[in-house]
Amino acid sequence: MEPGTGVEKENQSSAQEFILLGFPGNQHLQISLSVVFTMTYILAVTGNFAIIALVMAHPHLQTPMYIFLSNLSFLEIWYTTACVPKAIAIFPGKSRTISFVGCILQMYVIFSLGCTEFFLLSVMAYDRYLAICYPLHYSTLMSSTKSGQLAFLCWVSGFLFMIIHNSLVARLSFCSSNVINNFFCGADSLIFLSCSDTSVVKWVSITMGIIVILGSCLTTLVSYIFIISTILKIPSAQGRQKAFSTCSAHLIVVVMWYGSSIFLYVRVSRQSSLDIHKFVNTLNTIVTPLLNPFIYTLKNKEVKEALWNVLRRTRVPEGWGDSLPSL
Template sequence: MYVLTIAGNVAIIALVMVHPHLQMPMYFFLSNLAFLEIWYTTACVPKAITIFLGKSRTIPFVSCILQMYFIFALGSTEFFLLTVMAYDRYLAICYPLRYSAIMSNTKSAQLILGSWVSGFVIISCPTSLMAKMSFCGSNVIDHFFCSPDSLVILSCSDTSAFQFAVLIISIIVILGSCLITMVSYICIISTIVKIPSAQGRQKAFSTCSAHLIVVSLWYGSDIFLYIRYSTENSLEINKIVNILGIIVTPLLNPFIYTLRNKEVKKAFWKVFGGR
């Protein structure tokens, strides 16, 4: 699954880079999402593979904190990036004549940079709180990566400040971006239903259907995990949901975008199929 995830996302990046018909903001955002997914899954899966194979079941404390930081910084960046992609589709469908002027290359680059910077900055607060905690009991992490819920259970410090910070950041990042995405899609759907021809409605919807599927998978799993954040949550259930978000979703994204997007599918067969 890890190899397929890397190969699929690298293929998406290669398609956008080499195919002239994909040189537009929508696919620029998609290639950045693919690049992010490569690093997001790489922050967790290689170490998890060594654990499953019994090669290395230990991780230094500093490495554990860094793993947690990168996984959640990249995860937050993905929330912001998915919101930017929803905003891009909103402009393309609701304001098609002004789209090129509003969503320029400079604007696209600024939105991408803002997503990455915001994702890495906002996670620095809970990470610093976690790094300052004391761990004086068991050192066995009941998870396949350094997840906050598993580390909180092991800490003998007061974890209320950390849990409060996680809750606030979850509300800002997850619910805040979800609200903007939902408003964007409400406007998109209201515009699509007003298109007189069935063919026109289908074409407009096809440009954002893949993104809508990815958004549903991503927000569903993370809202379950972090908006109701508590150490009393079942760790076994959390592990399953983490597998969906960290391993399964990055694997499915390239296939969802290639199967649901005619332009990407056409470019794929032209580049890799020799046609």
């Protein structure tokens, strides 16, 4: 046995759990953050669940576009659930610890769901490309069955793709500090804390960032180049507006998600920027899942009509519905 190996194993064995710092501030600020995160989490889950329920309840919404949208909403529910409840618990300072296994599992779920979202957003961009650039052949090129298969492929690819990266991080040694300067377990924080050689993990992280983030971003960008080019060729202003309205909500979500994600994961982070990363992570894990249902509802006429029909039926006494004009 080499000298120091026993000490390293002893130090590593003592790091069986990590401490999540959360956000800096006094007790009043922590309580306020806990309340804000709780309310935001409830609204995000409720809003995304409402989108899924609307799509399932209305047959005319069970088209490829809304199948992708319901998959995105389902993903957002689990994405925010993977980290926000734990964040809410650590704000009062009562449950700041997380086991090594729990930390690795949380990291795997969060990153796999994030990877799935990149794939799903790029497939949604491709769907809008087919709908706008090939409207006469769209029903043949993208059926409900094909959209379901593509969505399933996004889920499987996202979770399989992160296995290699997650297994490499799980093998790192943590011999000194076990304090994570974040409100969830992220690869950048664990790589910083590790006392073993992290060059391979960093290389794999950068490579996967290029493949997943920049690769899906390129697919989305090319799709929108063709979409915008086709829209500009439409002679009437009303036709251009109608065509653009079918993809404007998706475009807003794409800009929000890719902008924050590229900032976080394309480059290997340093400890000095971890505080900034916490705020950007908040945008990805809480704000974006909260805004998605509102963006798609406000920007989509069919979803608004379906939602209004549900609200109207719940507010109007039974038997009065036949006398009301339809939308």
